[in-house]
Amino acid sequence: MMLMISELQEKPLAVWQGQERYNNELVDCLTIIFKSAGCSWSKCRMCSYRHERYSVKQSSETLLGHLRAQLAWVLSRIKPETYRMVKIFTSGSFFDHDEIPVEFLSDVASSLKGKLVIAETRPEFIQTNVIKSFIELLDDGSWKTPLYCAIGLETTNDSIRKKSIHKGFTFQDFLKAAENAHSAGAGVKAYLLFKPLFLTESEAVADMKTSIRETAVYADMISMNPCTVQRNTELEYYWKRGAYRPPYLWSVLSILEDAPVHVTCDPLGGGQKRGPHNCGVCDYELVRGIRDYSLNADKELITTLLHTRCDCKQEWEYVLSSEKSYCMPLTR
Numbered sequence: 001m002m003l004m005i006s007e008l009q010e011k012p013l014a015v016w017q018g019q020e021r022y023n024n025e026l027v028d029c030l031t032i033i034f035k036s037a038g039c040s041w042s043k044c045r046m047c048s049y050r051h052e053r054y055s056v057k058q059s060s061e062t063l064l065g066h067l068r069a070q071l072a073w074v075l076s077r078i079k080p081e082t083y084r085m086v087k088i089f090t091s092g093s094f095f096d097h098d099e100i101p102v103e104f105l106s107d108v109a110s111s112l113k114g115k116l117v118i119a120e121t122r123p124e125f126i127q128t129n130v131i132k133s134f135i136e137l138l139d140d141g142s143w144k145t146p147l148y149c150a151i152g153l154e155t156t157n158d159s160i161r162k163k164s165i166h167k168g169f170t171f172q173d174f175l176k177a178a179e180n181a182h183s184a185g186a187g188v189k190a191y192l193l194f195k196p197l198f199l200t201e202s203e204a205v206a207d208m209k210t211s212i213r214e215t216a217v218y219a220d221m222i223s224m225n226p227c228t229v230q231r232n233t234e235l236e237y238y239w240k241r242g243a244y245r246p247p248y249l250w251s252v253l254s255i256l257e258d259a260p261v262h263v264t265c266d267p268l269g270g271g272q273k274r275g276p277h278n279c280g281v282c283d284y285e286l287v288r289g290i291r292d293y294s295l296n297a298d299k300e301l302i303t304t305l306l307h308t309r310c311d312c313k314q315e316w317e318y319v320l321s322s323e324k325s326y327c328m329p330l331t332r
Protein backbone atom coordinates (compact mmCIF):
# COMPACT_ATOMS: atom_id res chain seq x y z
CA MET A 1 0.00 0.00 0.00
CA MET A 2 1.71 3.28 -1.16
CA LEU A 3 0.99 6.34 0.95
CA MET A 4 1.67 10.04 0.31
CA ILE A 5 3.71 11.87 2.98
CA SER A 6 0.70 14.01 3.98
CA GLU A 7 -1.38 10.87 4.42
CA LEU A 8 1.02 9.50 6.98
CA GLN A 9 -0.55 12.02 9.40
CA GLU A 10 -4.00 10.50 8.97
CA LYS A 11 -5.26 8.37 11.82
CA PRO A 12 -8.70 7.16 12.92
CA LEU A 13 -10.91 9.32 15.14
CA ALA A 14 -10.42 6.75 17.91
CA VAL A 15 -8.92 3.30 18.45
CA TRP A 16 -9.03 1.26 21.65
CA GLN A 17 -8.83 -2.31 22.89
CA GLY A 18 -11.04 -4.09 25.41
CA GLN A 19 -13.16 -7.18 25.84
CA GLU A 20 -16.60 -8.15 24.53
CA ARG A 21 -18.91 -11.02 25.37
CA TYR A 22 -19.57 -13.26 22.37
CA ASN A 23 -21.31 -16.66 22.49
CA ASN A 24 -20.77 -17.02 26.24
CA GLU A 25 -17.06 -16.24 26.11
CA LEU A 26 -14.95 -13.12 26.52
CA VAL A 27 -13.15 -12.06 23.36
CA ASP A 28 -10.35 -9.49 23.00
CA CYS A 29 -11.73 -6.71 20.86
CA LEU A 30 -10.27 -3.84 18.88
CA THR A 31 -12.60 -0.90 18.22
CA ILE A 32 -11.84 1.52 15.37
CA ILE A 33 -13.74 4.69 14.50
CA PHE A 34 -12.69 5.69 10.98
CA LYS A 35 -12.98 9.29 9.89
CA SER A 36 -15.02 9.14 6.66
CA ALA A 37 -16.91 11.39 4.25
CA GLY A 38 -19.65 11.46 6.88
CA CYS A 39 -23.17 10.18 7.33
CA SER A 40 -25.29 10.71 4.22
CA TRP A 41 -28.44 11.05 6.36
CA SER A 42 -27.05 13.39 9.03
CA LYS A 43 -30.40 14.37 10.51
CA CYS A 44 -30.83 12.47 13.78
CA ARG A 45 -31.80 14.76 16.64
CA MET A 46 -29.32 13.41 19.19
CA CYS A 47 -26.28 12.76 16.96
CA SER A 48 -23.06 14.75 16.86
CA TYR A 49 -20.96 11.99 15.25
CA ARG A 50 -22.14 13.25 11.87
CA HIS A 51 -20.00 16.39 12.39
CA GLU A 52 -16.86 14.20 12.42
CA ARG A 53 -16.04 14.11 8.73
CA TYR A 54 -13.53 15.41 6.22
CA SER A 55 -14.61 19.00 5.87
CA VAL A 56 -14.02 19.69 2.17
CA LYS A 57 -15.71 17.74 -0.58
CA GLN A 58 -12.96 15.37 -1.63
CA SER A 59 -12.51 13.17 -4.67
CA SER A 60 -13.01 9.51 -3.92
CA GLU A 61 -9.28 8.93 -4.64
CA THR A 62 -8.30 11.41 -1.93
CA LEU A 63 -10.81 9.92 0.48
CA LEU A 64 -9.54 6.42 -0.30
CA GLY A 65 -5.97 7.59 0.37
CA HIS A 66 -6.97 9.03 3.74
CA LEU A 67 -8.82 5.87 4.74
CA ARG A 68 -5.95 3.63 3.66
CA ALA A 69 -3.60 5.75 5.75
CA GLN A 70 -5.88 5.34 8.79
CA LEU A 71 -5.94 1.57 8.33
CA ALA A 72 -2.15 1.45 7.92
CA TRP A 73 -1.84 3.50 11.13
CA VAL A 74 -3.86 0.88 13.03
CA LEU A 75 -2.14 -2.15 11.49
CA SER A 76 1.33 -0.77 12.19
CA ARG A 77 0.59 -0.08 15.86
CA ILE A 78 -1.62 -2.92 17.07
CA LYS A 79 -0.43 -6.50 16.85
CA PRO A 80 -3.06 -8.75 15.22
CA GLU A 81 -2.57 -11.48 17.83
CA THR A 82 -3.83 -9.10 20.58
CA TYR A 83 -7.45 -9.13 19.31
CA ARG A 84 -9.90 -11.58 17.69
CA MET A 85 -12.87 -9.27 17.26
CA VAL A 86 -12.95 -5.87 15.53
CA LYS A 87 -15.77 -3.35 15.93
CA ILE A 88 -15.82 -0.79 13.13
CA PHE A 89 -17.64 2.53 13.29
CA THR A 90 -17.48 5.50 10.96
CA SER A 91 -19.19 8.86 11.31
CA GLY A 92 -22.14 7.16 9.60
CA SER A 93 -22.32 3.88 7.65
CA PHE A 94 -19.41 1.57 6.83
CA PHE A 95 -21.21 0.09 3.79
CA ASP A 96 -22.25 3.44 2.28
CA HIS A 97 -20.04 3.72 -0.83
CA ASP A 98 -20.34 7.54 -0.86
CA GLU A 99 -18.87 7.57 2.61
CA ILE A 100 -16.43 4.65 2.31
CA PRO A 101 -15.19 3.84 -1.24
CA VAL A 102 -15.84 0.20 -2.12
CA GLU A 103 -12.09 -0.46 -2.65
CA PHE A 104 -11.56 0.30 1.03
CA LEU A 105 -14.04 -2.38 2.05
CA SER A 106 -11.81 -4.94 0.28
CA ASP A 107 -8.71 -3.54 2.00
CA VAL A 108 -10.34 -3.86 5.42
CA ALA A 109 -11.69 -7.37 4.81
CA SER A 110 -8.31 -8.66 3.52
CA SER A 111 -6.33 -6.98 6.30
CA LEU A 112 -8.62 -8.40 8.98
CA LYS A 113 -8.84 -11.91 7.51
CA GLY A 114 -9.77 -14.42 10.22
CA LYS A 115 -11.14 -11.79 12.62
CA LEU A 116 -14.76 -11.45 13.72
CA VAL A 117 -15.94 -8.07 12.42
CA ILE A 118 -18.91 -6.03 13.62
CA ALA A 119 -19.48 -3.03 11.34
CA GLU A 120 -22.08 -0.31 11.84
CA THR A 121 -24.28 0.82 8.99
CA ARG A 122 -27.73 2.18 8.17
CA PRO A 123 -30.06 -0.53 6.81
CA GLU A 124 -30.31 0.84 3.25
CA PHE A 125 -26.64 -0.01 2.65
CA ILE A 126 -26.94 -3.70 3.52
CA GLN A 127 -26.96 -5.14 0.00
CA THR A 128 -26.50 -8.90 -0.26
CA ASN A 129 -23.76 -8.73 -2.93
CA VAL A 130 -21.72 -6.16 -0.97
CA ILE A 131 -21.92 -8.20 2.23
CA LYS A 132 -21.09 -11.46 0.44
CA SER A 133 -17.99 -9.96 -1.22
CA PHE A 134 -16.81 -8.60 2.13
CA ILE A 135 -17.24 -11.98 3.84
CA GLU A 136 -15.42 -13.82 1.01
CA LEU A 137 -12.29 -11.77 1.68
CA LEU A 138 -12.66 -11.79 5.47
CA ASP A 139 -13.53 -15.42 6.17
CA ASP A 140 -10.83 -18.04 6.75
CA GLY A 141 -13.11 -20.50 8.53
CA SER A 142 -12.28 -19.28 12.05
CA TRP A 143 -15.85 -18.12 12.77
CA LYS A 144 -19.25 -19.53 11.89
CA THR A 145 -20.46 -15.95 11.36
CA PRO A 146 -17.43 -13.80 10.51
CA LEU A 147 -19.37 -10.55 10.01
CA TYR A 148 -22.17 -8.83 11.90
CA CYS A 149 -23.95 -5.81 10.45
CA ALA A 150 -24.72 -3.43 13.32
CA ILE A 151 -27.79 -1.26 12.75
CA GLY A 152 -28.94 1.68 14.85
CA LEU A 153 -32.58 0.55 14.89
CA GLU A 154 -33.08 2.60 18.11
CA THR A 155 -36.68 1.40 18.71
CA THR A 156 -39.20 -0.90 17.04
CA ASN A 157 -41.81 1.88 17.30
CA ASP A 158 -41.98 3.77 13.97
CA SER A 159 -43.59 6.92 15.45
CA ILE A 160 -40.95 7.25 18.17
CA ARG A 161 -38.15 6.63 15.64
CA LYS A 162 -39.66 9.28 13.37
CA LYS A 163 -40.76 11.98 15.82
CA SER A 164 -38.27 11.63 18.67
CA ILE A 165 -35.18 10.67 16.66
CA HIS A 166 -35.82 11.59 13.00
CA LYS A 167 -33.98 8.48 11.88
CA GLY A 168 -35.32 8.29 8.36
CA PHE A 169 -36.13 4.58 8.12
CA THR A 170 -38.83 2.20 9.33
CA PHE A 171 -38.91 -1.10 11.21
CA GLN A 172 -39.77 -2.73 7.88
CA ASP A 173 -36.54 -1.30 6.41
CA PHE A 174 -34.66 -2.87 9.31
CA LEU A 175 -36.36 -6.24 8.73
CA LYS A 176 -35.42 -6.16 5.03
CA ALA A 177 -31.81 -5.30 5.90
CA ALA A 178 -31.69 -8.10 8.49
CA GLU A 179 -32.97 -10.53 5.86
CA ASN A 180 -30.32 -9.35 3.36
CA ALA A 181 -27.56 -9.66 5.96
CA HIS A 182 -28.64 -13.16 7.00
CA SER A 183 -29.01 -14.39 3.43
CA ALA A 184 -25.47 -13.15 2.70
CA GLY A 185 -24.13 -15.13 5.69
CA ALA A 186 -23.78 -12.20 8.10
CA GLY A 187 -25.30 -11.77 11.55
CA VAL A 188 -27.25 -8.75 12.79
CA LYS A 189 -26.58 -6.61 15.80
CA ALA A 190 -29.18 -4.02 16.76
CA TYR A 191 -28.50 -0.85 18.74
CA LEU A 192 -31.47 0.49 20.69
CA LEU A 193 -31.66 4.05 22.03
CA PHE A 194 -33.13 4.43 25.49
CA LYS A 195 -35.03 7.68 26.05
CA PRO A 196 -34.84 9.86 22.97
CA LEU A 197 -36.52 13.30 22.99
CA PHE A 198 -40.16 13.95 23.92
CA LEU A 199 -40.77 10.80 26.00
CA THR A 200 -41.42 10.63 29.73
CA GLU A 201 -39.20 8.30 31.73
CA SER A 202 -41.96 5.67 31.93
CA GLU A 203 -42.82 5.93 28.22
CA ALA A 204 -39.14 5.45 27.41
CA VAL A 205 -38.84 2.42 29.72
CA ALA A 206 -41.95 0.84 28.18
CA ASP A 207 -40.58 1.53 24.68
CA MET A 208 -37.32 -0.30 25.46
CA LYS A 209 -39.01 -3.27 27.09
CA THR A 210 -41.19 -3.75 24.01
CA SER A 211 -38.36 -3.01 21.57
CA ILE A 212 -36.03 -5.58 23.12
CA ARG A 213 -38.70 -8.30 22.82
CA GLU A 214 -39.56 -7.40 19.23
CA THR A 215 -35.95 -7.00 18.12
CA ALA A 216 -34.78 -10.27 19.66
CA VAL A 217 -36.78 -12.16 17.02
CA TYR A 218 -34.65 -10.74 14.19
CA ALA A 219 -31.30 -9.69 15.67
CA ASP A 220 -28.53 -11.98 16.91
CA MET A 221 -27.20 -9.39 19.38
CA ILE A 222 -28.77 -6.37 21.05
CA SER A 223 -27.00 -3.44 22.63
CA MET A 224 -28.89 -0.66 24.40
CA ASN A 225 -27.51 2.87 24.49
CA PRO A 226 -28.96 5.11 27.21
CA CYS A 227 -29.15 8.53 25.57
CA THR A 228 -26.47 11.13 26.27
CA VAL A 229 -26.61 14.82 25.45
CA GLN A 230 -23.98 15.40 22.75
CA ARG A 231 -22.82 18.86 21.75
CA ASN A 232 -24.31 20.73 18.80
CA THR A 233 -27.43 18.61 18.59
CA GLU A 234 -31.13 19.35 18.70
CA LEU A 235 -31.26 17.23 21.85
CA GLU A 236 -28.79 19.62 23.48
CA TYR A 237 -31.00 22.57 22.51
CA TYR A 238 -33.92 21.08 24.45
CA TRP A 239 -31.74 19.90 27.35
CA LYS A 240 -30.34 23.42 27.86
CA ARG A 241 -33.92 24.71 28.18
CA GLY A 242 -34.90 22.11 30.75
CA ALA A 243 -37.01 20.14 28.29
CA TYR A 244 -34.99 16.92 28.46
CA ARG A 245 -33.44 14.83 31.21
CA PRO A 246 -31.18 11.86 30.39
CA PRO A 247 -32.53 8.54 31.74
CA TYR A 248 -32.13 7.33 35.31
CA LEU A 249 -29.71 4.45 35.88
CA TRP A 250 -32.53 2.80 37.88
CA SER A 251 -34.50 2.67 34.64
CA VAL A 252 -31.55 1.09 32.80
CA LEU A 253 -31.40 -1.62 35.48
CA SER A 254 -35.14 -2.27 35.36
CA ILE A 255 -34.99 -2.72 31.56
CA LEU A 256 -32.01 -5.09 31.76
CA GLU A 257 -33.71 -7.10 34.48
CA ASP A 258 -36.85 -7.43 32.38
CA ALA A 259 -35.05 -8.39 29.13
CA PRO A 260 -35.66 -11.99 28.01
CA VAL A 261 -32.28 -12.06 26.18
CA HIS A 262 -28.85 -10.77 27.16
CA VAL A 263 -28.65 -7.08 26.27
CA THR A 264 -25.29 -5.35 26.50
CA CYS A 265 -25.11 -1.77 27.71
CA ASP A 266 -22.23 0.65 28.13
CA PRO A 267 -23.71 3.76 29.78
CA LEU A 268 -21.50 6.41 28.16
CA GLY A 269 -21.30 9.51 30.32
CA GLY A 270 -22.89 7.47 33.13
CA GLY A 271 -23.25 9.48 36.34
CA GLN A 272 -22.68 12.82 34.58
CA LYS A 273 -25.31 15.45 33.96
CA ARG A 274 -25.24 14.93 30.17
CA GLY A 275 -25.38 11.14 30.52
CA PRO A 276 -27.68 8.63 32.23
CA HIS A 277 -27.58 9.49 35.92
CA ASN A 278 -29.22 9.20 39.32
CA CYS A 279 -28.37 11.43 42.29
CA GLY A 280 -24.57 11.47 42.16
CA VAL A 281 -24.15 9.25 45.25
CA CYS A 282 -25.15 5.85 43.87
CA ASP A 283 -24.16 6.38 40.21
CA TYR A 284 -20.59 5.08 40.17
CA GLU A 285 -21.41 1.68 41.59
CA LEU A 286 -24.42 1.20 39.31
CA VAL A 287 -22.53 2.20 36.14
CA ARG A 288 -19.74 -0.21 37.03
CA GLY A 289 -22.27 -2.98 37.68
CA ILE A 290 -24.02 -2.39 34.34
CA ARG A 291 -20.66 -2.62 32.55
CA ASP A 292 -19.80 -5.83 34.44
CA TYR A 293 -23.17 -7.29 33.49
CA SER A 294 -22.47 -6.68 29.79
CA LEU A 295 -19.46 -8.98 30.10
CA ASN A 296 -20.66 -11.61 32.59
CA ALA A 297 -24.42 -11.74 31.81
CA ASP A 298 -25.09 -12.36 35.51
CA LYS A 299 -28.76 -11.39 35.91
CA GLU A 300 -28.54 -11.69 39.70
CA LEU A 301 -26.08 -8.80 39.70
CA ILE A 302 -28.71 -6.61 38.00
CA THR A 303 -31.38 -7.65 40.51
CA THR A 304 -29.04 -6.94 43.42
CA LEU A 305 -28.15 -3.50 42.03
CA LEU A 306 -31.81 -2.70 41.45
CA HIS A 307 -32.48 -3.41 45.13
CA THR A 308 -29.62 -1.19 46.34
CA ARG A 309 -30.86 1.50 48.73
CA CYS A 310 -30.43 5.17 47.90
CA ASP A 311 -32.54 8.24 48.67
CA CYS A 312 -32.98 8.97 44.97
CA LYS A 313 -34.96 5.82 44.33
CA GLN A 314 -38.16 7.40 45.65
CA GLU A 315 -37.61 10.34 43.32
CA TRP A 316 -37.26 7.93 40.37
CA GLU A 317 -40.45 6.10 41.35
CA TYR A 318 -42.27 9.42 41.65
CA VAL A 319 -41.02 10.49 38.19
CA LEU A 320 -42.16 7.19 36.69
CA SER A 321 -45.66 7.57 38.09
CA SER A 322 -46.20 11.31 37.79
CA GLU A 323 -44.33 12.75 34.78
CA LYS A 324 -46.76 13.95 32.13
CA SER A 325 -46.42 13.21 28.41
CA TYR A 326 -44.86 15.86 26.18
CA CYS A 327 -47.61 18.25 25.10
CA MET A 328 -47.69 18.38 21.30
CA PRO A 329 -50.29 20.75 19.85
CA LEU A 330 -52.61 18.99 17.42
CA THR A 331 -53.01 22.08 15.22
CA ARG A 332 -50.94 25.11 14.23
Ligand code: SF4
Pocket residue numbers: 039040041042043044047048049050091092093122152167
Ligand atom coordinates in the same frame (compact mmCIF):
# COMPACT_ATOMS: atom_id res chain seq x y z
S1 SF4 B 1 -27.23 8.56 14.35
FE1 SF4 B 1 -26.25 7.51 12.62
S2 SF4 B 1 -27.75 7.76 10.93
FE2 SF4 B 1 -28.28 9.28 12.47
S3 SF4 B 1 -27.19 11.15 11.84
FE3 SF4 B 1 -25.89 10.07 13.34
S4 SF4 B 1 -24.51 8.85 12.09
FE4 SF4 B 1 -26.25 9.43 10.76
Ligand SMILES: [Zn+2]
Pocket residue numbers: 278279280281282283310311312313
Ligand atom coordinates in the same frame (compact mmCIF):
# COMPACT_ATOMS: atom_id res chain seq x y z
ZN1 LIG C 1 -28.92 7.71 44.36
